[in-house]
Amino acid sequence: MKLRMIGCSHHRSGVAVRERLAFTPDQAALALEGWRVERPSNEAVLLSTCNRVEFYVASGEDDLPPCPRLMARHLADAHHVPVEEVHSELVSLRDEEVVDHLFHVAASLDSMVLGEPQILAQVKEAYDLAQKLGVAGPMTHGCFQSALRVGRRVASETALHRCRVSIPSVAIADFARRIFERFDDKRVLVVGAGEMADETLRYLTDHGAKHITIVNRDPLRAAQLASQWKGESASFSDLLDQAVRADMIISTTGAPQTVVTLEQFREKIAPRRRQRPLFILDLAMPRDFDPRIADEIGVYLYSIDDLRLACDANRSARERELPLAERIIDEEREKFFVDARHRISAPVIARLRSGLEEPKELELDRLFNKLPELDSDARDEVRRFADRLVNKMLHAPMESLRDESKSGSPRKLLDALSRLFQLKE
Template sequence: MTLQMIGCSHHTTAVEAREQLSFSAEQTQWALAQFAQQFEGAELVVLSTCNRVELYAAGGAFGVGIGAVPPATGTLSMEQASKALNEFVAKCLNKPTDFVSQHMTIRQGRDAIDHLFLVAASLDSMVVGEAQILSQVKQAYDSSNLADATGPITHAAFQASNRAAKRVQTETSIHRRRLSVPSVAVGEVVPEVFETLKGKRVVCCGAGEMAEETLRYLKAAGSDNICIVNRGHDRAVALGEAFGAETQPLTSLHDEIVGADLLIGTTSSEHPLVDASTFAKLNAKRAGRVLLVLDLAVPRDFDPAIGDEAGVYLYQIDDLRAACDRNRREREKQWPKAKRILDEEADRFFQSLQQRATGPIIAQLRRQAEEVKAAELQRLMDKLNGSTDTAMTKEIEKSFDRLTNKLLHPPMASLRDDAADGHSRGLLEALRHLFNLGDDQ
C-alpha cells in the first residue's frame, strides 16, 4: 500500500481559491468521519492552513499495489483514486468537481511521501525554515488519530515525516536563521546588549501589526515589564490586554523614555516622535543608564542623531533588514543539505514499507526450505543407519545447511533488491508461483 495526496498551496494556487478550498475544524471532523464511511478501511489526514490544503489518504480502497504487488480486492486504480479524491473534496466543501480538479494537485506514492517530508520540514513553506508548519502537521495527524481515521500507512508516513523534520532541525541551521525584522531585533540584537529582558522596562511606540509581532517575540524572550505608548487609546488597550502590557498615551512618551531600558518604534508617523535636541535633554536625566533603541518604523520614529548620545545603542530598520537578508542567504545555503536528509529518510521509509511486503514471503520461503532440508537429512541418516560418528553427522548437517543457504541466497537477495526498487520486476509474485508459496503468510 502507498500514500495518496490531493492538495494545493501558495506555490500554485491563488489565495482566493485556497480560501474556498480550506477546511474548517468542523469540516475536517466531518471529512474524517465521512471518509471512513465512504471508503471502508481507508485512512485520512487533513492538513489545512492559511497557505495550504492537503488531504492524505491510504488503505482500504486507496490501498493500491506497490509495483508488482497486486492491490487488495476492491481497491482503486491510480486513476480511480484521483477521481475519488477530487469528488470527495468537492462533496466536503460543496464545490464543483471541476473547480477542485482545476486547483488541487494529486500526488501518489513516492511523490506524495517526498512532498509530505518537504512540508513537515518547512522546505515547502512560504518562509523556508519557519517552525510553525511542523506543529500544524502534528496537529493534523493527532486530530485524525483522535477521530480514529489513521492506520498503518498514515501512522508510518507521518511519524517518518516527523523524524525527517527533526533531523533537518538538528543537523542544519535552516531553522535557526531569523527572517522577520522583529524576530531579528529581539532574537539577535537585544541579547547583544542585555543578558535578560526580565525586569527591563520596554517601551513600545505604536500598536499596529509590527508592534503586535514584536510583542510576541518580547514575551517569548521573557519580557515582563512592557509599556505600549500609542496615540489611539482603544487599539493600545486591546493590545496591552493581549500581552499583559501597560498602556500610556503618546503624551507620556518623554517620561517613558527616561525610565526605559529598551525603546522600540513601530508607528506610521510621518515625523520623528522625538527630535535629537529633545532626546538629548531626556538622556541627560537617565544618569548614564544604557538605552537600546530599535527603530522598526518607516518613516523612522527616531532621529538617527540620537545614536550619538552616550549610552544609546540605536538600530534602524535598514540595519535589521540587512541582517534578515544575510540570514535568508544562509538558509538557502542549507537547503541542499536539508533536502539530502529528507531523501535519505524517504528511502528509509520505503525500504521499511517494502520489507513489510517481502518479509513474510522470505520467511515462508526459508521455512519451506528448512522443512525440505530436515526431511532429506533425516532420510539420509535413516539410510546410513547410525554408521557415522558424531563428528561426521555434524559435518553432514553443516553441508546441508550450506547447500540450503547457497540455494536461497540468490532469490532472496534479488527479492530484497527488487523491493528497494519498488518491486518493479515482479519477483515477489514470481517467487510465490515458482515455490508454490500461496497466500498464507
C-alpha cells in the same frame, strides 16, 4: 506503492481559495471519518494550515489506487463548495511525488517562510489525528514517520532553524515596524491562544511590547497564555470593546468563519477609535477579519498572503543551507523507498520460509524415528543443523530481493519465486 495527495497551497492558490477549503481540527475529524465510511480500505491524513490544505490517501497493493477526483470532491463537499469552483486550484500528486512533497513540507522547505518551525508540529498533529481516528495505516505510518524524521534532521543538522524565523517574526519585523517605531507604549490585542499566538507574542515582547491583552473562546487558555507573557486576559464577548482600545491586533483563531465583519467594525469599533491608527495582522485561515476592513481610514490590515515578498527575501538569505537539507531528504527518501519495496516482499518471504519449514519438520521426525537411540543433545544438534540449512537456502533469494528493492520494485522477482516454489496465498 499507491499514494495520492490532492490539495492547494500558497504557491498557486490565494488566501480566498485556501480559506474556503481550510479545516479546523473538528472539521478535519469529520472529513476523515466520512472518508473512512466511503472508502474503508483506504488510509488517509488531512493536513490543514494557514498556507496549505492537503489530503493524503493510500491504498494497499491489492486495492485500486485512490481517485484524485473523488478526493477533491470529498474536500469540497466537506465545506459545501461546488468542486468545479476549486478544482483548477488543486494540485494532484502520486506515489513517489507524494513522498518527495511531504518530506519537503515537513522539512519546512515548502513553507512561505523557509525554515519556519511550526510546520513539523502541524504535520505530526495531522498524522496523530488520523491515527486516533483509525484512518491511518501501515503506508501512511511509514510515510509520515519518515517525514517527521526528515524534519527533525533538517532542524538539527542544518542552520535553517538556528535563528527562529516564522510568519509572526516576519510580520512584526517587516510590517508592524512600518507603522510603529516602538511597541512598549502600544496596546496589543491577541485574538486566539494557540501556537501562532504564542509565537507572535514571543517576537512582540522581544521588541518591547508590554501592554498585552488576550481574548480566546476558552477563557482558561487565554488566562494561561496571558500569565506566561505577563499580560491580561479578557472575555471573548468583549472582543469589539478591546479592539477599540488596541493599537495592534494579532488574530490567530481557528474559527470557521469571520470573527469581525465590516459592519461590526463600522458600527462598533471605528466611531469610537476616531481614526486612530490600527495595525491588524490576520494570521488566521479562514481570515478572522473581513478583508474590506483594510479600506477603512487609519487601518493597516495584513493577511498571510501579504507576507509573501518579505518571506521571499528571507528565503534568499537562507538558501545556502538548502543543499545540505536536500541531501538529507535524498537520503531519507532512498531509505523509505527501499524499505517500502522490501515490505512488499515480506509476505512472499514468509510463505517461502513456511514452505521450507514444513518439509524440514517432516524429515526431522522421520530421521528421529529411524534413530531412536539419539539423546536430547544430539537431537538438538541435528535440529540446529536443519535450521542453519534452511537459513542458508533462504539467504540467496532474500539477498536478491534486497538488491532488487534498491533499484526498483521487486514484483517480477517475487512472482518468479512464487511460481518456482509454488507458493500459495
